[in-house]
Amino acid sequence: MKLYIGNKNYSPWAMRPWVLMRQAGIPFEEVLVRMDSFGSGSSFKQTLASVSSAGKVPALVDGELVVWDSLAIAEYLADRHPELALWPRERAARAWARSACAELHSGFSALRGACGMNLEAQLPEVGAIVWRDRPDVRADVERLVELWRRLLERSGGPLLFGDFSIADAFFAPTVLRLRTYALPLPKDLEPFAQRLAQLPAVQQWVREALAERDFLPFMEPYRARPRGEP
Ligand SMILES: N[C@@H](CCC(=O)N[C@@H](CS)C(=O)NCC(=O)O)C(=O)O
Structure with missing residues (x-):
């Protein structure tokens, strides 16, 4: 399976299925699509166009199947892995x-x-x-x-x-x-x-979010530069 995500620093929706899969031990390949912008001409949108018609991350690709939206992905994984009890058993x-x-x-x-x-x-x-x-x-x-x-x-x-x-x-x-x-x-x-x-x-x-060092001004309503930069 491939999980398409955005910048780890800024992407709470993508964090949900990523954490779910990692913590539950479900193997997957991560594809990080840099969020240069959400404009229609952005390379983010262009890359995602061939993956999911929703044009957003997260998107999970399992063979021919694409599942988008974090809640639907969680449901799909729970369905695919009943042995893991991703939802509580009771x-x-x-x-x-x-x-x-x-x-x-x-x-x-x-x-x-x-x-x-x-x-x-x-x-x-x-x-x-x-x-x-x-x-x-x-x-x-x-x-x-x-x-x-x-x-x-x-x-x-x-x-x-x-x-x-x-x-x-x-x-x-x-x-x-x-x-x-x-x-x-x-x-x-x-x-x-x-x-x-x-x-x-x-x-x-x-850890991986902090290692990104990819300051995205359009995601930063409160800062002009990253932490520690004069
Ligand atoms: N409800 C969706 C929201 C996904 C979402 O908004 N993802 C953001 C990145 S964290 C995105 O791809 N935005 C692109 C856009 O708004 O065009 C989900 O749970 O997956």
Whole structure:
């Protein structure tokens, strides 16, 4: 299988299936398509044109089959690998996990818009202003807190549904976003956030993102240059 992804520093959607496959031990070949821009003439769009008509990453190619959109890819992988229990085994837990991922997938647009994933950056001062001025972002974070608490209470941890599942792969970029912008997370959720950030697949993604050193101005609403550059 081939997984098409974008720049690791900036690409939370692609991070989900990548982390899922790595952490679950599903072999795949990574194809990184540099996000020079999302314009129709960009080499990003031109490269993807021959892969997926959606023109976005992630896209998973399995033989003749192309699966696009991170949630559909996760479903496909769960289907293809029932032995791995990528969704929780218990039916009710599976329904909760699907609900949580669907909610994340279609919601949290205020947080997503104001605090784009940017692993190389540290933007606590931006986060403080966002936190002060954006009740919609605060509401998104409050909802995350409520959701994570409920799921962890229900499963008993250590991850959202006990063992690693698709839900953890989906929420990993969210945890990293909160860190970049230093958005406040209650103390009781810190150990969970830490566990998610320390999953080997998440660590590998972050390491490779930091090694990219590919500053993309169109993905940078808050910075003119990378960290450490005068
Ligand atoms: N809902 C899609 C979103 C994918 C997405 O927006 N990917 C971004 C990169 S992280 C992209 O390819 N954007 C190109 C564009 O918007 O034209 C998914 O879950 O896969």
